[in-house]
Each structure stands twice: as C-alpha cells, then as structure tokens.
Amino acid sequence: MSYVLHSYFRSSASWRVRIALAWKGLVVDYQAVHLVKKENLGHPQLGAAQAVPALTLPDGRRLTQSLAILEYLDEQHPEPPLLPRDPVARAQARSLALDIACEIHPLNNLRVLRYLVGPLKADEDQKLVWMRHWMEQGLRVVEQRLREEGFAGTFCVGDAPSLADCLLVPQLFNARRFEARLDGLERVLDIERRCLALPAFADTHPSRVPDAE
Numbered sequence: 001m002s003y004v005l006h007s008y009f010r011s012s013a014s015w016r017v018r019i020a021l022a023w024k025g026l027v028v029d030y031q032a033v034h035l036v037k038k039e040n041l042g043h044p045q046l047g048a049a050q051a052v053p054a055l056t057l058p059d060g061r062r063l064t065q066s067l068a069i070l071e072y073l074d075e076q077h078p079e080p081p082l083l084p085r086d087p088v089a090r091a092q093a094r095s096l097a098l099d100i101a102c103e104i105h106p107l108n109n110l111r112v113l114r115y116l117v118g119p120l121k122a123d124e125d126q127k128l129v130w131m132r133h134w135m136e137q138g139l140r141v142v143e144q145r146l147r148e149e150g151f152a153g154t155f156c157v158g159d160a161p162s163l164a165d166c167l168l169v170p171q172l173f174n175a176r177r178f179e180a181r182l183d184g185l186e187r188v189l190d191i192e193r194r195c196l197a198l199p200a201f202a203d204t205h206p207s208r209v210p211d212a213e
Contacts, residue, residue: 002027004056006046008035009206009213010177012105012170013066014053018204019166020070024077032211035110067101070163082163092149093157096142096164100171104138107131108174128178135171135180139188142168146187155191161198169195173206 005021005028007014021028033052046054047064055063055072063069074082083090106112108131116122116130151157156164172192175182182189195201206212 002029003058004029004031004045006031006033006052006054006056007209007211008033008052009209009211011035011052012167012174013051013101015170015173015204015206016066016166017053017055017069017073018209019161019169019200020073020082022200022204023080023082023161023166023198024073026073026077030210032209034211067097067163070166074163080160082161082166084158084162089157092151093162093164096145096156097167099138099142099145100164100167103141104135104171107134108178131178132180135175135178139171139175139180139182139185143185143188146191154194161195161200165191165195168192169201 003021003026005014005017007018007030009032018028033046035052045056045062046052047062049064051064053064053066053069055069057063063072070082083093113127113131116127117124122130145151146156153159155161156168168188169192172182172188196205202208
C-alpha cells in the first residue's frame with residue numbers, strides 16, 4: 001500500500017515532499033489540490049488548515065507540514081538519508097531548512113498574499129515588491145551562511161542532498177517565478193544546478209507533475 005500525497009504543482013512546500021519521496025524511491029498516489037481555483041479543498045485529509053502538502057500513511061493516518069513529513073520519511077526510510085550522520089551537520093541542515101521554511105516562505109504564502117490584496121488593499125505591484133523583498137533578503141542570508149559558516153561539500157551540507165536542499169530548490173523556483181533578483185547567489189545557484197541534475201529533483205519539478213499547467 002502506497003503513500004497518498006495531496007499536492008499542488010506550484011506549492012513549494014509540496015515540492016519539498018515530492019523530492020523526498022522520490023529521493024527515497026517511495027511509491028506515492030498523487031492527489032492534486034488546486035489552491036487557486038480551490039478545487040478539492042474541503043477534503044478531510046488536508047487537515048484543519050486545508051493546506052498542502054498532506055501525506056496519508058499506509059495505515060490511514062495523516063501528516064501535515066512539510067518539515068514534519070520530511071523528518072518522518074527520513075526516520076521511517078533512513079536510506080538514502082536526508083539528514084547527515086554527524087550531529088552538528090544535522091543541526092546545520094535543519095537550520096538552513098528553517099531559514100527558508102520560517103523566514104522566507106511564510107511571507108510569500110498564498111494566504112498571506114490574499115490578505116495583502118484583500119483587507120490590506122495592496123495592489124499587484126505592491127504585492128510583488130513585498131514578495132521579492134522577502135525572497136531576496138532571505139536567499140542572501142542563505143548564501144552568506146553557505147559562504148561563511150564552514151559548510152563543506154557540493155550540496156548545502158556535505159556531498160549529498162539533505163533536508164536543506166529539498167527546501168532550497170523549490171524556493172528558487174518561486175523566486176524566479178516572481179522575478180526576484182538572484183545576482184550574487186553563486187553558491188546557492190551552484191547547489192541548485194547540482195540538485196536539478198538528479199532525477200529526484202528534476203522529475204518532481206512543477207512542470208512534470210500530473211496537475212502541471
């Protein structure tokens with residue numbers, strides 16, 4: 001019996017989980033949820049927040065929140081690992097992942113943007129300025145950390161993809177989609193290129209999933 005993943009093709013949080021499932025070679029039943037058109041919202045497996053990703057386990061239980069899902073998958077299916085064996089490197093991978101999951105992504109979440117243009121009356125240009133500011137600032141922090149904090153290897157932490165890489169690549173997709181500036185992010189972009197050369201990243205790209213538009 002396979003996992004069931006409720007996912008939206010453009011959701012960077014969903015792409016994180018798609019990468020992890022593919023990296024570990026796990027079978028998944030892909031169930032599309034269109035967040036913009038609000039198709040399939042109301043499904044009980046999406047949980048109280050009615051958000052993606054949501055992963056239904058083979059025993060029917062549900063997991064939400066991408067980082068929690070990634071850690072569950074790594075614990076249940078430890079090879080190949082998403083977290084390094086060394087405790088410091090594990091903490092570094094989690095820290096970089098949280099820089100993206102907590103400092104960048106929430107400020108560009110669809111619900112936040114709807115509030116900006118709804119109750120707060122921001123126009124489209126103001127919305128884009130908001131999005132680009134937080135993406136550019138956050139990615140510069142990641143770049144600086146990769147350069148200055150002793151991270152060694154060809155990926156974010158070491159010579160294999162980790163939790164951090166699963167978050168970085170989808171965030172860069174979002175940044176390009178909204179024309180954020182990526183100049184000066186040499187280390188970040190080198191890592192992205194290496195990741196996208198791997199099937200687990202390339203084959204789960206938003207352009208290659210069943211609900212791609």
